Amino acid sequence: MKNLFKNLMKKTAVAALALCLLSTAAVAAESLLINGAGATFPYPLYSKWFAEYHKAHSDIQFNYQSIGSGGGIQQITAKTVDFGATDAPMSSGDMSATDAPLFHIPTTLGAVVVSYNAPISGELKLSGEVIANIYLGKITKWNDPAIAALNSGVTLPATDILVVYRSDGSGTTYVFTDYLTKVSGAWSGKIGTGKSVKWPVGIGAKGNEGVTGMIKQTPGALGYVELNYAIENKLPYASVSNKAGKFIKPTVATVSAAASDVSKIPADYRVSITDSAAAEAYPISSFTYLLVYIKQTDAAKGKALVDFLNWAMTEGQKISPSLNYSPLPEALVAKVQKTISEIKIK
Amino acid sequence: MKLKADRLFEGITRLAALSLIGIVLLMGLMLFVQAWPSMQAFGFSFIFGSDWDPVAEHYGILPIIYGTLVSSFLAVLIAAPLGIGIAIFLSELAPPGLAQVLGMLIEWLAAIPSVIYGLWGIFFLVPWLRQTVEPVLIQWLGFTPFFQGPAYGIGMLAAGLILSIMILPIISSITREVLKAVPLEQREAALALGATRWETTRLAVLRYGRSGIIGAVFLGLGRALGETMAVTMVIGNRAQIKASLLAPAQTMASVVANEFSEATGKLHIASLVEVGFILMLITLLINAVARLLVLRMGGEHLK
Numbered sequence: 268m269k270n271l272f273k274n275l276m277k278k279t280a281v282a283a284l285a286l287c288l289l290s291t292a293a294v295a296a297e298s299l300l301i302n303g304a305g306a307t308f309p310y311p312l313y314s315k316w317f318a319e320y321h322k323a324h325s326d327i328q329f330n331y332q333s334i335g336s337g338g339g340i341q342q343i344t345a346k347t348v349d350f351g352a353t354d355a356p357m358s359s360g361d362m363s364a365t366d367a368p369l370f371h372i373p374t375t376l377g378a379v380v381v382s383y384n385a386p387i388s389g390e391l392k393l394s395g396e397v398i399a400n401i402y403l404g405k406i407t408k409w410n411d412p413a414i415a416a417l418n419s420g421v422t423l424p425a426t427d428i429l430v431v432y433r434s435d436g437s438g439t440t441y442v443f444t445d446y447l448t449k450v451s452g453a454w455s456g457k458i459g460t461g462k463s464v465k466w467p468v469g470i471g472a473k474g475n476e477g478v479t480g481m482i483k484q485t486p487g488a489l490g491y492v493e494l495n496y497a498i499e500n501k502l503p504y505a506s507v508s509n510k511a512g513k514f515i516k517p518t519v520a521t522v523s524a525a526a527s528d529v530s531k532i533p534a535d536y537r538v539s540i541t542d543s544a545a546a547e548a549y550p551i552s553s554f555t556y557l558l559v560y561i562k563q564t565d566a567a568k569g570k571a572l573v574d575f576l577n578w579a580m581t582e583g584q585k586i587s588p589s590l591n592y593s594p595l596p597e598a599l600v601a602k603v604q605k606t607i608s609e610i611k612i613k
Numbered sequence: 614m615k616l617k618a619d620r621l622f623e624g625i626t627r628l629a630a631l632s633l634i635g636i637v638l639l640m641g642l643m644l645f646v647q648a649w650p651s652m653q654a655f656g657f658s659f660i661f662g663s664d665w666d667p668v669a670e671h672y673g674i675l676p677i678i679y680g681t682l683v684s685s686f687l688a689v690l691i692a693a694p695l696g697i698g699i700a701i702f703l704s705e706l707a708p709p710g711l712a713q714v715l716g717m718l719i720e721w722l723a724a725i726p727s728v729i730y731g732l733w734g735i736f737f738l739v740p741w742l743r744q745t746v747e748p749v750l751i752q753w754l755g756f757t758p759f760f761q762g763p764a765y766g767i768g769m770l771a772a773g774l775i776l777s778i779m780i781l782p783i784i785s786s787i788t789r790e791v792l793k794a795v796p797l798e799q800r801e802a803a804l805a806l807g808a809t810r811w812e813t814t815r816l817a818v819l820r821y822g823r824s825g826i827i828g829a830v831f832l833g834l835g836r837a838l839g840e841t842m843a844v845t846m847v848i849g850n851r852a853q854i855k856a857s858l859l860a861p862a863q864t865m866a867s868v869v870a871n872e873f874s875e876a877t878g879k880l881h882i883a884s885l886v887e888v889g890f891i892l893m894l895i896t897l898l899i900n901a902v903a904r905l906l907v908l909r910m911g912g913e914h915l916k
Contacts, residue, residue, distance in 0.1 A: 334874065335874045335875050336875065337874055337875040337876065337877055338874055338875075340877075358877075361877070427763060429763075429765065434845065434850030434867075434871045435870075435871040435872065435874075435875065436667075436871065436872045436873075436874065436875025436876060437875060438875075458668065459668035459669070460668065461667050461668040462667075462875045462877070463667040463668075463871075463872050463875065463876070463881075464666075464667060464668050465664070465665060465666040465667070465668065465669075466851075469851070470765065470767055470768075470849035470850065470851055470861045471849060471850025471851060471861075471871075472846075472850070473845055473846060473850075473871060477735075477846070480735055480736075481767075484735075484739070484740055484766075485743070485765065485766070
């Protein structure tokens, strides 16, 4: 009697297990999963895009891990993911390390803003030279003559500036230092451009969140963060003078303007658009890219990826401003759509 | 005469012990191999140089070693007397019920994840230091080189304080076990000779458990040396050697955690691995010194 019962239990367990496996296999077979990894900066936008796209195409699921631009490049090179994402474009060294060529597809624009915590009545105006000198330690007080010269009529406190930088390697630092290298000979000679650099003064905080937190809590602090962080946390940020000589406040529109001169953008889109010459452009802007192989080896995934990219260039761009990401200029979208059509699906 | 089962048992346990040693050696070997490009490029100037520059690809970690050692020793300076005091209170003076509850609470401190300490540090400890503690320190002790400079909150002092809270449970619970293990005869002998409560504790209990207590402190130091997340959030991430405790600093674990995921370029990655390798060596060295101290102080019963 006991044996019969045990036997029956065993058979039921096996049957239940088989049913579970079959049903999960059935469910999995229904939706196509596409994996990607990379930059943290566009993660909120991509999340929204993937969710909206899934609503329209319930059989396609995107999975994105925001492990950082470096990780994204490594993973797409190792082909452990179907697409990568990076803020700074891949170097020629990185590109020659992949065993098949890939495209950089610009998806949106981001901006690095200079945020601060100081009792300043009205808006703060800064120039690239002044920002570089603050970060070089040459300007140490808020009411330094160089800052006062740009902000006539605004009372500046006589306190020290606490400079905050990113302690971790980041694309945001890359864009910021790339801009400083272009506008300050002293910076370019002494420090240079990189995801991690040797900061002459200041203290480091980890991540955009860390810098935001530091600025919020410390009177007299000044730091650089992505535009969305400053907006979400209601931090004041400075207008920066651009190459055309105008003081530009970073907004969704002025950041898009940095990419408006499409003729200056090369065919592979690997370009720095900081210190743009366009009249209304915010000077500390950058692209962020998706990395896809030109020859897609998996037909189903390749087609899904290409469809998504085309959607991102049309519907996706409409979603960007609601999350404070800047859409690509129209002329550039046409160019990118042509590039997407060159992706070969087996 | 050994039975087959006994021999099998001995074989399996020996394998387990050897595999542990093997894992540590393999780890060291792997770190060494990955760090080799950096060792070739810089040699000993890596340890004595002060220039951590990822753009120029020139790396020297003396300030970072300084930050690691000073923050850890500061933590032990604060946590050791506190931890030993707590252990004495719980094992000698507290009523049993209170001792149990307090002991449990202190051990819960050890269960809190490191990153939570970091967040608590950023949102409570650092503002408190900046607004309340550091101005007072600057005012009264500002003439010493240890309390000079602006009060940021973030810096060596914040890191030392957070680390001390994190290693407190280790020191106190191990010390408590050590004190509990002191035989009753020792205490009774001291009391019989007319010692007071404190004299009994000092002469009989503490002296007997001296080596164990030192071992506990060194275990705490070992944890402080390797602690990453909580430290990186409050230390300021500035590789410099400054006497002032109010200045920001950088530790080895922190620099690896911050820069590794975005490090491109073979030399950058190799240098970060070398930092890890040197940290491992320093930790092993301190543990070896601890063992030696324990042995010399007559800790035969703990061998």
